[in-house]
Amino acid sequence: MGRYVVRRLLQMIPVFIGATLLIFLMVNVMGDPIAGLCGDRECDPATAAQLRHEFGLDQPVWRQYLTYMGNVFTGDFGTAFNGQPVTELMGTAFPVTIRLTVVAILFEIVVGIVLGVVTGLRRGRPVDTGVLLLTLVVISVPTFVTGLLLQLLLGVKWGWIDPAVSSEAPFGELIVPGLVLASVSLAYVTRLTRTSIAENRRSDYVRTAIAKGLPRHRVITRHLLRNSLIPVVTFIGTDIGALMGGAIVTERIFNIHGVGYQLYQGILRQNTQTVVGFVTVLVLVFLVANLVVDLLYAVLDPRIRYA
């Protein structure tokens, strides 16, 4: 197990370097970061050159990348061009997005798994067909359409929720945005649970459990669910990174001032430090979530042992 963790950690290094380098290169094509500094006017060449030197932008790209990564590992994510440290922006943005992600994950776990179990146990019945059709529709409708429609219905037409989330973004205001963010994954969790339950239902250990006279709820919760949920847990785990990165659309629709909002602003204003910094953290979250899921797999399924 220990050796496996070390190997996985070592494998994460090239992926981390590759992904951050790729983003670094993408951002560097993004245009001249100095141009945004002088407002609408064009920069005076001498000033521009001085600024370039000051920010280290006259160095080759690989040099900039190394300097940047060196700073990141000492906790310095640089300064946004408005003078605010990027870490400060992160401090306000990440808690909001983490709350949003938590709400989304809770929806996936509670609603997704319950629907999956119900349909998996009733394959071919009207409930099953109905929920399956519903998941297909949810998967097909892009998140931004789902978000706008829910905002229109719940926020504008019926007035159940505030169409825009306040800047503190407490849990209560994030319920609907969290549902929107979770929607597509929720549908996948439902289908995954359903397939898994339906497959395991016919297995020998379930038959044995029924044969020895265990009550139905015990067969389902202790025997069937425990085995069927393994692929679901891995899916939800890998989804954490995807949800945080994908929150950009949801945050824009509901005007939530989280990571997606900061990134969107950073891209619009060509604020390279903000963009690279946030993306670096998101990539790290994705990689760590994947690692944790891999390790969790061994805990959940004793048949799997890592050498």
Place this chain on the structure above:
Amino acid sequence: MPEPQQEPYEPERAVAGTGMGGTMDLGTSEAATLEQPPGPDGTDPRDKPRSLWTDAWHDLRRNPVFIISALVILFLVVISLWPSLIASGSPLKCDLAKAQEGSQPGHPFGFNGQGCDVYTRTVYGARTSVAVGILATLGVAVLGSVLGGLAGFFGGAGDAVLSRITDVFFAIPVVLGGLVLLSVITSNTVWPVIGFIVLLGWPQISRIARGSVITAKQNDYVQAARALGASNSRLLLRHIAPNAIAPVIVVATIALGTYISLEATLSFLGVGLKPPSVSWGIDISAAAPYVRNAPHALLWPSGALAITVLAFIMLGDAVRDALDPKLR
């Protein structure tokens, strides 16, 4: 080296796995796959051995889900090629005086915030979506299956490098990459969007193709062909490719729907296509501020988008059910 313990966490596996047996209940009755009496054309299916493809086609022709989604897609392709068949006006002809007005004779879907006819714009918007979906999928499928196929066949250092590269691409959130890369591009055609989707989409297909080729190359008939002295290219093209392409086709068809949705999302965020291009994403984004007074301008393009994506995803599901022998 392939690492078995990593397999279950690959997102596309999870995604591809979720649909297994999913839509089977929506239409493909198991009866269709059982021994059939002579078909309507009078041929006995037992006369000659049926390949995976004829078998799949046999199933698909009887699957209502496949027929409906194929008809919807056919309709979409026809109106993207000749939109004037069902919409006479120009999508760019707008009259501010009519802004946000509802349905009227000759303008069944009403007008949007700029006074453009929503019906005409919705019809013309199909062209962008269909073009992006089909071209991007072709690009992704060709690039991904060639790279993944070669890596799977030859293995070695190239394979290891390619696997790490796909890992890198998977770590980058797609919408985010699109925002960063496309925000600098000023060209207002579908090509940058297609290029971006190919750039970020190929690793998914490449992983599938790689796995599929690795499975296929261990088959006895491949070993036999190799023993008979077949060259690598002959092995790949004649023996491996036909037996490894099915999963690629399935994943690519479902991905087509998601690419259409991705284009609309990017256009909605303002980095995909920009006005005066006509795209459902642009129209939905433009209609959002007026949603209180003119919800129809939001609902029609949204509905068209949802139906289009749904049609491609259901088509992919139906093709998977037909091609997956495990479900037989």
